[in-house]
Amino acid sequence: MSIAITSLNSAVERLLVVEANRPGSVHRLARSETLAGGKGVNVARVLTQLRAGGDETYAPVPAPRLVGFSGGPTGRLFEDLLGAEGLDSALVPTAGGTRVCEVLVDLSDPAGATVYNASGPKVTEPELGALESMFGSVLENSDALVCTGSIPPGVPSDQYARWITQARGKGVLSVLDAHSEVLAQGAAALPDIVKVNREELLSLGAGDPDARAMDWLDAGIRCVIVTDGGRPARAYTAGAEYEVRAPEIPVRSAVGSGDAFCAGLVRSLLGAPKAGWAAHLRLAAACGASNAAGVTAGLTGSHSPATLLSRVTVSESPLRPARRSATRTDDTRG
Template identity: 35%
Template sequence: MILTVTLNAALDVTYEVPGVQWGGVNRVRSVHRRAGGKGVNVARVLAALGQEVLVHGFAGGPTGQAIRADLAASGLPEAMAPIAADSRSTLVVAEGSRTTLLNEPGPAVTASEIDEFLRAFDGPARDADVVVLSGSLPPGVPEDFYATLTARASERGARVIVDADGAALRHAAPGSPCVVKPNAEELARAVDLPGDRRLSSLAAGAEALRALGAASVVVSLGEEGLFAATGEGAFRVRLPYRIEGNPTGAGDALVAGLALGLAEGTAWPDTLRRAAALGAAAVAAPVAGDFDRGVYAEVLPKIVIE
C-alpha cells in the first residue's frame, strides 16, 4: 500500500476559459471541482495505475467535508484527520496551454490537532510500503514536521518521498527520506543557490540536499525532463518533444511514478523513465490528478536517459 499525506489538502477548482481579460468580464467554458492538494493528486494517479492507496492529511469545515465527499466519490480510501478550521480552496484558470494558479494559505492547525494526527499516522505508516509527503505546510505546523513524519514512517519500515518547497524541504532532508522531489526553483530556494537550470547548478543543489540527509534527489524540469542524483549515480532524463496542455499536477504524476518505483524495487533508469512519462502525460490531461494514457504509452519508450 502507498500512503499519501496532504497536510494542506484543498478543494481544487479549475476554470477552463478561451482567454482571460483581466479587469473585464470572462465567460468560463467548463468548471471542474475535486479534492486536491499534491498528495491527493499522487493518489489519483497511483489508483489509476491499479495501486492500493490511502489518502491522509487534515480536513476541516465545509470545505473539508467537500474534500472527503469527493474522495469517497472517486473511490479513494481516506483517513483524513479532522481540524476545526475550514480547509482551503485553490483556483486554476486554464486558457489553452497557459495556466494561472491562485492558492489560499490554508487553515490554522492547533498543537492538539497535530498530536492527534501523529497518533493516527503511525498505524497507516506501519502498513505502507511507501509514504509520500507532499505539498505546503498549513499555518501552525512546524517547519520540520516532514522530518518528524519521515522518521516515524522509516521506523515502521516504510520508504519515504518528500515533495515540498523552501524551508519545509530543507528541514525534511535531515529526516533521511529515500527521495526528495523539488523542481529547479524549489531546489534553489531550499539550498540558497542560483535558480538556473545548468547541470552544474542542479548537481550542486542536489548534492547539498543529499549532504543534509536525503538519499536521492529528483529535480523536475518541466518540458526539459528531470535530473536525478542518487546513490547509484546521476541521471539526466529528456522528453522526446514538448507536450501542450495544463502543467498543474505534472509534478505530482511524476512523484507517483517515483513512489511506484520504490514500491516495486525498480532500477533507477526504469523508475525515472516511467516517472517522466507520467509527468508528461499529466500535462495532456485537463485536470490535476489525471494523465493521458495515450500520451503516456507514446512517450514512455522515446524518453532518453543519460
C-alpha cells in the first residue's frame, strides 16, 4: 500500500541563499542546492522523514508515492533527485521538459523568501490519458490520496475533483491543498479534508473566507483547515472549531511549511486514527514549524516535531449549533 501524492507540475528546484538580498547588485551565495521540488514532493519528503523517525505513538503508515509527469533532461534530473532521497514515484514521460523553479532565501529576512515558479510544459491528450491509467492502478493500492500543487497547461481544472471522487468511492482518505479554480472544483467533490491558506480562500472571490470554509463543511467535508502564515491556523469540523498556535521558533525559511503541515496531518490521521482532531492538528503544526526552522523544505533535526509537539497550543470550542446540525453525522474516523 502507499500514500498517493500528486506531482502533476514536477519541478527541479534551485535554492539560492544570500546574507542579504540587494536587487540590482552582484551577490555571493551563502548556499546553493538543487532539489526535487513542488508541493507534492515536499509532502512526500516530510512523510518519509516521519516514517524514518520511528515514533511509537503512531502505527506504521505506508510510504508516499508521487504520481505525475516528468520530461526532458530536467525530468531525468528530477527523477535522479527523487531517487537520491528515496522517494518513490509513478511518472508519465512528457515531450515538454520538467520546469525549473527558484527559491531565493534572504537570511536577513528569512520569513520573506522569494519564489519564482515556472508554469510547466503543456501536457498532451495522450500523456494525460497515460496518467489516468497509471493513477487508477496507484489508487487501487493506496490508503490515502493527497491532491496538492499546481497543474500544468493541458491538464483540466477538474482533474483533482475527479480523482477525489474516485478515492471517495473506494473509501480512500483524500486531502486537498490547491488554489484558484482547481481548489474550487476539488472542494466541490467533497474530499475528507481541505487544507488551504487564507490568501487562497480570498482568491476565490467576494465573501468572508471563513464563511466559505463553513459552507464546505456544511456540504460534507470532514475538516476544513485555514492556515494564515505565522498567525494561528483555524480548523473546522462537524463537532468543533480549533485554533492552532505553532510554537515560536527561529525562522530560516517558511517555504514548504504548509506542505509539512499537510504531511503531519496525514501521518497522524493514518497512524493514530482515533487520536482526535486536536492531536492530528498538533502534529501537523509541529511539522510546519520544524520545516520553517530550516532553509530547505523538510523537517529539521534541531527543531524536530517530537521536540515541538508539547509547545503547540490547540484550543477547542463548540461549533455553532446552526452549523453543527447541517454537517454530516457519520464521521467516525477521528
